[in-house]
Amino acid sequence: MSTLLVSDRRIGGTGLATVLGSWRRPGPAYAALADAVRRAVLAGDLPLATRVPGERELATALGVSRTTTSGAYGLLRDEGYLVSRQGSGTVTALPEDRARAGDALPLHRPLAADGVVDLTIAACPAPRELHDAARRAVDALPRHAGHGYAPLGLDVLRAAIADRYTARGTPTTPDQVLVTTGAQHAIALLVRTHAGPGDRVVVEQPTYPHAIDAARAAGARPVPVPTGRDGTDLDLLESTVRQVAPRLVYLVPDHHNPTGATMSAEGRERVRALARRTGTVVAGDEVLTDLTLAGPEPASWSGDGRAARVVAIGSMSKSHWGGLRVGWLRGPADLVARLALARRSADLGTAVLDQLVAVELLRLGDGPLADRRDRLRAGRDLLARLLAERLPAWRFAVPRGGQALWVDLGAPVSSALSALALAHGVRVAPGPAFGVDGGLEDRLRLPFTVEPDELRRAVDGLALAWAALGAPGQGDAAPVAGGLPGATAGLV
Missing domain, CATH: 3.90.1150.10 (Aspartate Aminotransferase, domain 1)
Structure with a gap:
């Protein structure tokens, strides 16, 4: 038995051939092909519930006989990595025992x-600067005490965050910034506002686990798109958005968690164009943007800031300290106002003192x-x-x-x-x-x-x-090379 999801999409013969890469090895061709497909499913390069090409189509794309593709598909069906249903074609799946292990x-x-x-x-x-920043924040507290409720965030912090975006090439005003109680709060709020039971939310595979949690908590269905050393498969992202009409797309463009890949400037523009063309809200999680260890800092996710359906998420947690629960969302002013109203059912604003500490740390700049x-x-x-x-x-x-x-x-x-x-x-x-x-x-x-x-x-x-x-595969030593995933010398 296998776990079978409703199929949302299809990969063609040429596309699957690209995913499999150099799959041939000594021995029966059908077994080598089955091994390659199995590895692609387990690695997430070939997402679950993807309809695979027919045996004849794949044989043509790979330049092999139909006997080879038929034998490979038969083996994968027996193992539970492919499941066929009348009227639905053949889709990728996981054997029941492995699916249960992953869920647990x-x-x-x-x-x-x-x-x-x-x-x-x-x-x-x-950071060592935290103590002095907290002391200065306490000194500033009387000027910002008031009644203590600020659903949009303190004006002084919103202005500081807006200035950061402007300095990176994305002109931003404070009314385009919503301060949240950490980036996770921003993700959950964005998902809950846009998606409900049965709606699709597209995420990368792999991705930040709690983004998946946020989608499922809203009753939405996360739909994965593969990402790896070369970044997100943008062709498959575009086709997935066309096919499943998601309410939201969540991506990690900078120093991706967990793969480490960074989306190119051209890729960012392509995603922004996708958002404009389809009307889909696309969120870019920039919590790791400040942690560039080699080379130039990534280009701003929001570009010139005029893409109305593109949202950026940021936080103090990775760049400064996880115990400082201050995050933010940068987007159109009308969306920011709507999210501020939506948060009131669970949260009336981020702690004022924490926000003032964040202001003091941001004033220190790059130190x-x-x-x-x-x-x-x-x-x-x-x-x-x-x-x-x-x-x-x-x-x-x-x-x-x-x-x-x-x-x-x-x-x-x-x-x-x-x-x-x-x-x-x-x-x-x-x-x-x-x-x-x-x-x-x-x-x-x-x-x-x-x-x-x-x-x-x-x-x-x-x-x-x-x-x-038992150290499987220990016989093949792999040297470690420097560089960005997908660049010269990088190893997966």
């Missing part, structure tokens, strides 16, 4: 016990950010070196920004590895935690935000867990 994987567990390195949360400690980037750069390089030494079979790209490596384990064992790792003193989030439908079992996210000694202990624990697992 919580990302956040109880706080780590002594001696356990917790890598489930990618977050740095507070706290420079220290944070130095820390992350050192952690990234250390983790890459440790993995090359202790776990050379694992493959990954060294990202030019963000907080984590997205590792290809070479085998669908992420959940098993995460369970074993805890017994060896390290807690990690398995790949399925970042997907819509239980795939991504060959991937693992490893943040480099903890102290160097903890990072060393974490890799030691992972190496022991990998050995206990």
Whole structure:
């Protein structure tokens, strides 16, 4: 038995051939083709509930006999990775046991016990400037006390955020900014306002797990579009938007969580054009934008700011401190006003003192950010070196920004590895935690935000867990190379 979802879309023979890449290997061709399709499903490159091309169409696209495609499809049906229904064609699926395992994987567990390195949360400690910023905020509090309710956010903070966007090339006025209680609040508010039961919300696969949670909490159905070292598959994004008519699209364009990829300037313009053409609201999560560790800072997600259906989400949590629950949403003034009204059912405004602390930190400009980037750069390089030494079979790209490596384990064992790792003193989030439908079992996210000694202990624990697992694929060592995913020298 397999998990079968209602099919929203179809991939053609040429498209599937592109996804599979160089799939041929020694042995029966049908088995090699089945292996390639299976890997694509587990990695999320071929989303669940996607209608695959017919056997004849795929055979033509791949330049093989129909016997090969028929044999591959037959094997995949027997395993549960393809399911055929009369009138619906053949769609991708997961075997029932694997689907259940993916659904049962919580990302956040109880706080780590002594001696356990917790890598489930990618977050740095507070900057040294926080204490003085908090003291100045307390001194400023009498000028902003009043009744304490500000559903849109304090004027002084909205102006500071607007100035940041303007400086990045997106002219912004304070009435285009809504202050929220963290970026997650902004995501949930945006989803709840635009989508309800049965509506589609398009997300990347993999993506930030709590964006998926927000869609499901609203009763909406998240529809995945693959993303990887080269960024989001924009062709498939466009076709998905055309086919499923989503109420909202949620993307992470900068130093993507978890893959680390950054969307090109051309890609951003293409997405903005898609929003204008279809009338679909497209949200770009920019919480990691300030954490560029190499090369230029990414272009502003909102461009010149004139795309009425494009929304940007930001936060203080990754750039400064997770305990400072201040986020924001930048969009058209009428949307900002509507969201401020919608929030009243659950939230009457972000804490005033927290907002004033955010103002003081933003006034410091790049100072706290420079220290944070130095820390992350050192952690990234250390983790890459440790993995090359202790776990050379694992493959990954060294990202030019963000907080984590997205590792290809070479085998669908992420959940098993995460369970074993805890017994060896390290807690990690398995790949399925970042997907819509239980795939991504060959991937693992490893943040480099903890102290160097903890990072060393974490890799030691992972190496022991990998050995206990039987170390599948350990024979092929993969060197670590620098660079942006999708650029020269990057490895997946």
